[in-house]
């Protein structure tokens with residue numbers, strides 16, 4: 001029998017032990033942790049909607065009308081008019097025929113992929129895809145082909161070599177730990193050439209990219225009936241849940257066959273009503289996207305000469321790749337001492353040897369706060385170099 005005390009000690013020895021911090025008060029640019037105020041660049045609340053008064057009002061209003069519980073699964077008696085309205089609003093927002101709302105993004109991917117591919121089929125997955133895509137692919141029992149990050153040439157070869165009748169390409173649209181975009185036009189072209197379907201997970205593009213926040217497809221101007229589009233609602237949308245959008249037939253198939261949709265209690269109607277309010281704010285408050293873009297520009301120019309590699313990203317996700325696990329934790333702690341919370345991300349969330357600081361920007365940050373982060377990072381960088389010189 002495995003000794004978990006030893007297993008935990010082994011994680012600790014590799015600087016891989018994770019620790020939860022308890023936050024008090026609302027989510028925002030500053031967070032209270034153990035009575036200390038920290039300036040946080042740590043959340044996926046990219047537009048600052050998690051504590052938006054209009055969303056809070058919508059939630060309170062919905063609680064008064066509908067109470068708090070989801071009560072039953074959607075296919076029994078849990079499918080509420082707030083869910084139905086939200087799905088129509090989501091479909092029209094992203095310009096696709098129909099949408100289906102899931103309780104979480106994790107559940108969406110682990111439900112959608114096995115519903116679209118099964119034994120004897122093939123799934124083609126970018127090596128940097130989110131964990132829930134990998135889990136969905138494993139659950140599907142389809143043959144899993146992992147291609148190097150964004151490598152269309154290798155994907156082309158894998159697709160050509162596959163004898164499966166049903167081929168499903170799956171990719172993050174915006175990669176969650178790198179902030180770069182998938183080569184979507186190229187993926188669509190390969191899907192067409194090899195008669196495959198393309199599932200895009202836009203967890204980090206929805207709300208952030210596109211003229212009205214409709215996501216990465218609108219941002220790039222790509223449309224194709226090969227695409228099944230998935231977005232999450234707990235990040236930029238500020239609430240919780242996820243949706244998938246596509247043709248009416250595919251969505252109806254998912255209603256019938258996505259096990260994480262069929263066999264779970266509907267999420268509370270109050271959340272669906274709040275997300276509908278969030279869609280209006282996403283559309284109406286374009287200044288939030290403008291501000292995010294200007295923060296990204298300021299950060300990148302301020303960090304052009306620190307010793308760590310920044311990655312080209314036009315999104316809210318701005319990683320600084322440090323490499324070593326212990327070094328990234330030292331960097332994180334140096335920032336913490338100065339009152340900044342920027343998470344260090346280690347394996348297995350990112351590949352071995354690519355531990356990084358994941359700076360995530362939000363429209364809630366002020367330009368002064370971004371400037372302060374740049375100054376703190378430069379100070380910690382100088383301090384670490386001094387220590388290394390002495391050692």
Ligand SMILES: *Cc1c(COP(=O)(O)O)cnc(C)c1O
Nearest residue numbers: 104105106130176203232234241
């Ligand atoms: C966060 C994330 C998910 C999971 O969504 P949740 O709603 O948090 O479960 C799925 N895919 C990607 C790319 C993500 O970053």
